[in-house]
Amino acid sequence: MSTARALARLFPFARPALPRLIGGALVGLGAAVASLLIPLVLQWAVDGPITSGNRTQILWATLAVLALGVVEALMVFLRRRFVMTPAAGIEYRVRQAFYERLQQLPVAFHDRWQSGQLLSRMMQDIGTIRRWLAFGLILLLINVLTIVIGSVLLFRWHWALGAVFVACSIPLWILGYRFEQRYGVLSRRSQDQSGDLATAVEESVHGIRVLKAFGRGSHALSQFTRRAETLRKTEMRKASEMGLLWFSHELVPILALGACFITGVWLAVHGLLTVGELFAFFAMAAALQWPMSSLGYLYSLLIDTRTATDRVFDVFDAPVTITDPATPRTITEPRGELAFRGVRFHYPDAAGAPDLLTGVDLVLRPGETMAVVGTTGSGKTTLTTLPTRLFDVTGGAVELDGVDVRELRLEELRRRIGVAFEEPILFSASVRENVLLGRADLDPMSPEADAVLAEALDVAQAGFATELPDGVDTEVGEEGLSLSGGQRQRLALARVVAAAPDVLVLDDPLSALDVDTEALVEAALRRVLANTTALIVAHRPSTVAMADRVAVLWDGRIEAVGTHAELLRENEHYRYLIATIDQTEDRA
Numbered sequence: 389m390s391t392a393r394a395l396a397r398l399f400p401f402a403r404p405a406l407p408r409l410i411g412g413a414l415v416g417l418g419a420a421v422a423s424l425l426i427p428l429v430l431q432w433a434v435d436g437p438i439t440s441g442n443r444t445q446i447l448w449a450t451l452a453v454l455a456l457g458v459v460e461a462l463m464v465f466l467r468r469r470f471v472m473t474p475a476a477g478i479e480y481r482v483r484q485a486f487y488e489r490l491q492q493l494p495v496a497f498h499d500r501w502q503s504g505q506l507l508s509r510m511m512q513d514i515g516t517i518r519r520w521l522a523f524g525l526i527l528l529l530i531n532v533l534t535i536v537i538g539s540v541l542l543f544r545w546h547w548a549l550g551a552v553f554v555a556c557s558i559p560l561w562i563l564g565y566r567f568e569q570r571y572g573v574l575s576r577r578s579q580d581q582s583g584d585l586a587t588a589v590e591e592s593v594h595g596i597r598v599l600k601a602f603g604r605g606s607h608a609l610s611q612f613t614r615r616a617e618t619l620r621k622t623e624m625r626k627a628s629e630m631g632l633l634w635f636s637h638e639l640v641p642i643l644a645l646g647a648c649f650i651t652g653v654w655l656a657v658h659g660l661l662t663v664g665e666l667f668a669f670f671a672m673a674a675a676l677q678w679p680m681s682s683l684g685y686l687y688s689l690l691i692d693t694r695t696a697t698d699r700v701f702d703v704f705d706a707p708v709t710i711t712d713p714a715t716p717r718t719i720t721e722p723r724g725e726l727a728f729r730g731v732r733f734h735y736p737d738a739a740g741a742p743d744l745l746t747g748v749d750l751v752l753r754p755g756e757t758m759a760v761v762g763t764t765g766s767g768k769t770t771l772t773t774l775p776t777r778l779f780d781v782t783g784g785a786v787e788l789d790g791v792d793v794r795e796l797r798l799e800e801l802r803r804r805i806g807v808a809f810e811e812p813i814l815f816s817a818s819v820r821e822n823v824l825l826g827r828a829d830l831d832p833m834s835p836e837a838d839a840v841l842a843e844a845l846d847v848a849q850a851g852f853a854t855e856l857p858d859g860v861d862t863e864v865g866e867e868g869l870s871l872s873g874g875q876r877q878r879l880a881l882a883r884v885v886a887a888a889p890d891v892l893v894l895d896d897p898l899s900a901l902d903v904d905t906e907a908l909v910e911a912a913l914r915r916v917l918a919n920t921t922a923l924i925v926a927h928r929p930s931t932v933a934m935a936d937r938v939a940v941l942w943d944g945r946i947e948a949v950g951t952h953a954e955l956l957r958e959n960e961h962y963r964y965l966i967a968t969i970d971q972t973e974d975r976a
C-alpha cells in the first residue's frame with residue numbers, strides 16, 4: 389500500500405481536528421511566504437534605493453525586512469499553537485478506538501497476538517503518529533512548498549539558475565526512492581522487534597516469582613539481551629540509512645547552491661543578472677537551506693509513521709468474528725435452560741486437527757446444577773467458553789431458553805450467563821469495583837450495591853475483604869497479586885454471584901480453597917444455586933456432590949448423564965474418573 393494511502397486511513401480520526409490543522413498549515417505557509425519575501429525586498433532595495441542613494445526608501449526597505457521577520461516568527465509560533473492540541477486529540481481518538489477494538493476482538497485474536505505487540509502499538513506507534521501530525525506533516529508540506537516557490541523565483545531571476553538548482557536536486561529524488569525501499573523494511577522490522585521486546589519484559593515481570601524461585605533471572609536476562617541486541621542492530625542499520633539520507637540532504641543543497649552561486653556570478657558578470665538579483669539570490673539560498681536539509685529527517689519520520697499506521701491498522705483490520713446478530717432475538721421469559729445440541733468445536737489455530745468436541749448433547753434444566761467431569765485436557769474448560777460465545781461453536785448450537793446464543797445480542801447473552809474462570813483474574817481496583825464488575829446497572833456506592841456486595845461476599849465466604857485496611861474499598865493491586873490464591877478465587881466467585889445471572893458457568897471454582905472453607909462456600913452456593921441453573925466443571929468429589937446431576941465428557945462427547953449414584957453404578961468411565969480424582973484429593 390502506498391504511503392499516501394496508508395496515511396489517508398488516519399483521516400477519520402483527524403477529521404474533527406481538520407480546521408486547526410488547515411489553520412496551522414496556512415499560517416505555516418504564511419511564515420514561509422514571509423521568509424521568501426525578504427530576498428525580494430532586498431533585491432528591490434539593492435537595485436533601487438541603495439543604488440540611487442534614496443535614504444527614505446532605504447529606511448522603508450529596512451523596516452519591511454524587519455516586519456517580515458517579525459511576521460514570520462509570529463506565524464511559526466501560531467503554527468505550533470494551532471497544531472499541538474489537535475495532534476494530542478487525534479492521538480487520544482486513535483488510542484480510544486484501538487482500545488475499543490481490542491475489547492471487541494475475539495479471544496481467539498488475543499490468544500494469537502502477543503500482549504507486548506499490542507502494547508507497543510498502543511503506546512509507541514500511536515505516539516509516532518502524534519509526532520508526525522504535531523509537526524512532521526505540516527513541516528513537510530510547507531518545506532516542499534517553500535522549495536517549489538523558491539525554485540520558481542530562481543527561474544524568474546534567470547532560467548539557468550532554476551535549471552541548475554533543479555538538476556542538482558535530482559540525486560535527492562533517486563536517493564529518496566532507494567531510501568524508502570530499504571528504510572521501510574527496517575522501520576517495520578524495528579517496530580516489530582520492539583513489540584517482541586515489550587512482550588519479553590511483560591512476560592518476565594509477570595512471571596517474576598517463577599523466575600526467582602527457579603533462579604532463572606540470569607537466563608531471562610540473557611534472552612532479553614539477545615532480543616535487545618537484535619533490536620539494537622536493526623536500529624543501527626536504520627541509523628546508518630538515515631545518516632546517509634540526512635547527509636545527502638545537507639550536502640546536495642550546498643552543492644546546488646554553490647553551483648547556482650557560480651552560475652549567478654557568471655550571469656551578473658555578463659550583465660544577465662542585476663546585482664540586486666544576485667544579492668537576493670544569496671538571501672534566497674539562506675532561506676532555502678533549512679527546508680531542504682530538513683527533508684531527510686521529515687522523510688524518515690514519514691516512513692516511520694507509515695509503518696506505525698500499518699501496524700495500528702493491522703489490529704483495526706483483524707476481523708471481529710464474534711458479533712451481535714443482524715436481527716437479534718430476545719428472551720422474553722427467561723427460565724435458565726441451557727442446552728448443548730450436537731456441539732462440535734476446534735480452536736481456530738487447530739484447524740485441520742480432529743475436533744476437540746465431536747457432538748456434545750447436554751440439556752441443563754432450569755434451576756438444575758450440572759457438574760461436568762472428564763479427563764484432563766478432555767475439553768471441560770473449552771465447554772465453559774461456548775455459552776457466552778468467548779468462542780463460537782464450529783458445529784451444532786448452544787441454546788439458552790431455546791434460542792441459539794448466536795441470535796442474542798452479546799450484551800444480553802453475557803448478562804444472562806455469568807462465568808467464573810479457574811484462573812481468577814482481578815483488576816487493579818477496589819474489592820467493591822472488582823466484585824460489582826458485572827453490575828453496570830448499579831451505582832457502586834449506592835445502598836443497593838452495598839447489599840448486593842455484602843450478599844455476594846457472604847456466599848463466596850469472602851468476609852476477609854471487610855477486614856482489609858480500607859475494607860471493601862481496598863485496592864487489591866495489580867491483578868490482585870497482593871491476595872492469596874484462595875482469596876482471589878473467592879472474590880472472582882463473589883463477582884459472578886453479584887452479577888446474578890440466570891445461568892452460572894463455573895470452571896472449577898473452589899480449587900484453591902481449603903476443605904473447611906470449601907464446605908462453607910458450597911453450603912452458601914447451594915442457596916444461590918437453588919434458583920439458578922449452573923454448569924460446574926468439577927475436579928473434586930466435593931464439587932460433584934453439589935450437583936443434581938453429573939455429565940461425563942469422554943472422547944469429545946457427553947457419554948452419560950445421571951446422578952452420582954447412578955453413574956457410579958452404570959458408567960465405567962465415571963468410576964475411573966471418580967477414582968482418579970479421589971486419589972488426587974487424598975494426595976492433596
Ligand SMILES: Nc1ncnc2c1ncn2[C@@H]1O[C@H](COP(=O)(O)OP(=O)(O)OP(=O)(O)O)[C@@H](O)[C@H]1O
Pocket residue numbers: 499735737738744762763764765766767768769770771
Ligand atoms: N486457546 C486455545 N487454543 C488452542 N488450543 C487450546 C486452547 N485452550 C485449550 N486448548 C487445547 O484444548 C484441549 C482441551 O483443553 P481444556 O482446557 O478445555 O481441557 P480441560 O478438560 O479443561 O483440562 P483440565 O482438566 O486440565 O483443566 C487441550 O488439548 C488444550 O491444549
